[in-house]
Amino acid sequence: MKPVKKGQNVELKIEKLAFGGRGVARINGYVLFINDVVPGQTVTARVIKTRSSFAEAKLIDVKEKSDIETNPRCKYFYHCGGCKHQNIKYDAQLEILRAQVGDVYRRVGNIDGIPIENVLASPKTFRYRNKMEFAFSNRRWKIGSEDDESLDFALGLRAPNNYYKAIDINDCLIAPEESGIILKVVKDFCLSEGLEAYDQKSHKGLLRHLVVRKGYKTNEIMVNLIINTKDKSWIDTFEKLARKLAESIANLKSFILSFYTGLAGIADFEEYYVLLGKDFIEEKIFDLTFRISPRSFFQTNSLMVETLYQKAIELGELKAKDVVWDLYCGTGSISLCVARHVSRVYGFEIVKEAIIDAKTNAEVNKISNVEFIECNLDRFFRTNKSFLKEVPHPDVLILDPPRAGMHPKLVTDVAKISPRKIVYISCNPATQARDIKALIEHGEYTVGKIQPVDMFPHTPHVEVITTLSKKL
Numbered sequence: 001m002k003p004v005k006k007g008q009n010v011e012l013k014i015e016k017l018a019f020g021g022r023g024v025a026r027i028n029g030y031v032l033f034i035n036d037v038v039p040g041q042t043v044t045a046r047v048i049k050t051r052s053s054f055a056e057a058k059l060i061d062v063k064e065k066s067d068i069e070t071n072p073r074c075k076y077f078y079h080c081g082g083c084k085h086q087n088i089k090y091d092a093q094l095e096i097l098r099a100q101v102g103d104v105y106r107r108v109g110n111i112d113g114i115p116i117e118n119v120l121a122s123p124k125t126f127r128y129r130n131k132m133e134f135a136f137s138n139r140r141w142k143i144g145s146e147d148d149e150s151l152d153f154a155l156g157l158r159a160p161n162n163y164y165k166a167i168d169i170n171d172c173l174i175a176p177e178e179s180g181i182i183l184k185v186v187k188d189f190c191l192s193e194g195l196e197a198y199d200q201k202s203h204k205g206l207l208r209h210l211v212v213r214k215g216y217k218t219n220e221i222m223v224n225l226i227i228n229t230k231d232k233s234w235i236d237t238f239e240k241l242a243r244k245l246a247e248s249i250a251n252l253k254s255f256i257l258s259f260y261t262g263l264a265g266i267a268d269f270e271e272y273y274v275l276l277g278k279d280f281i282e283e284k285i286f287d288l289t290f291r292i293s294p295r296s297f298f299q300t301n302s303l304m305v306e307t308l309y310q311k312a313i314e315l316g317e318l319k320a321k322d323v324v325w326d327l328y329c330g331t332g333s334i335s336l337c338v339a340r341h342v343s344r345v346y347g348f349e350i351v352k353e354a355i356i357d358a359k360t361n362a363e364v365n366k367i368s369n370v371e372f373i374e375c376n377l378d379r380f381f382r383t384n385k386s387f388l389k390e391v392p393h394p395d396v397l398i399l400d401p402p403r404a405g406m407h408p409k410l411v412t413d414v415a416k417i418s419p420r421k422i423v424y425i426s427c428n429p430a431t432q433a434r435d436i437k438a439l440i441e442h443g444e445y446t447v448g449k450i451q452p453v454d455m456f457p458h459t460p461h462v463e464v465i466t467t468l469s470k471k472l
Helices: 090-107 179-192 234-248 302-316 333-339 352-364 385-390 408-417 429-441
Strands: 009-013 023-027 030-034 042-050 054-064 131-137 154-159 162-168 207-215 220-227 252-259 271-277 281-285 288-292 323-327 344-349 370-374 396-399 421-426 445-453 463-470
Touching: 009 023, 009 030, 009 054, 030 042, 090 429, 090 445, 131 162, 131 179, 154 179, 179 207, 179 220, 179 234, 207 281, 220 234, 220 281, 234 252, 234 271, 281 302, 288 333, 288 352, 302 333, 302 396, 302 421, 302 445, 302 463, 323 333, 323 408, 333 344, 333 352, 333 370, 344 352, 352 370, 396 408, 408 429, 421 429, 429 445, 429 463
Parallel strands: 030 054, 220 252, 323 344, 323 396, 344 370, 396 421
Antiparallel strands: 009 042, 023 030, 042 054, 131 154, 131 207, 154 162, 207 220, 252 271, 281 288, 421 463, 445 463
């Protein structure tokens, strides 16, 4: 019998945070999940859902604070839901992430007995993101008594659990420091011009997304405004905005106007026009220069990417004669950083624009021992068997897939390719553990190191590098 019922108020001692950031408490062994809490707190909460093995509760009041608790710096903390760990001391955040990785590997991957390394800390815990996607909405999320929810314009971040609304903000503390000025200039201009924010339900309205990107080592800013039309006559209007922004942001090197008329609520585009500067900015990793175009994937935390790649290179135990295959290579950042350590690198990626950027990055950096291949990895190695005979067999294979992880058939393909070592980099330990379990079940590999890296301070997310070696 469940010890709680819906609507009941209960006093709970928060034991830990589960992967994803929800607090865990128990009553007679029965688990309750609760948001917006810190391990060590004693809280009063109201049960909102019950299941046979767990319940969900909503925080009402904190009765006793935790030793690892701290005051969040962001005034939107209790409304946004993005930086869930901002009310936890940073050292404690790292320990929580480490424990969560271990828990995920045990539950999902059935992998135990391998110590999780200490999480590598970010040198900056605020102003570290090099890309922020802000959303326009004609449905405003109320965040306080002074805020008017009836206003039909917001520019900020999606409201938690309500994709149709946005929180109108004037800054984000993990975004580039120029973000506050950019938000104000764009918002003031759009309101003065009477431009309508997009409605995610009716799919009407002009303004959809505002994407800010920054090269931290080059100090270059790109602004990409995405609008809900294919009408090119809007270019004249937004050229005025580009000029206004340039007056306020001296390091604005690119202003892009993008058109997107699809129904998905994502910051994508069908075509774009350069209204100021060029269609890329540059960033540096080590002494290499990388061009970042509007659709480029680039590691979110520029200040930590060198730490991530250096650790991956170290754990890969690369040798000068090695051939490396880099699967999901994106714009080639890992491939090019690895190239100086090995004989040859082959990068594989499905996104055409990313491959174009990767080849350009190789040319810019005068690196010639890298080849980039545009392909769908879900089927490439099965439908292009001649490729396996034409190119050198990989000694080391690097994997850096999207959050969804690898296609099951690609896992099988990788096992058949059978490199000496696999270095698997992921921002989602759950899908990573799933894929690694499948590789182990093929019988050839054992797990070496599991190294978490904090690329996303104050959030429940963590990057993990895991190595697998062929059994001797």
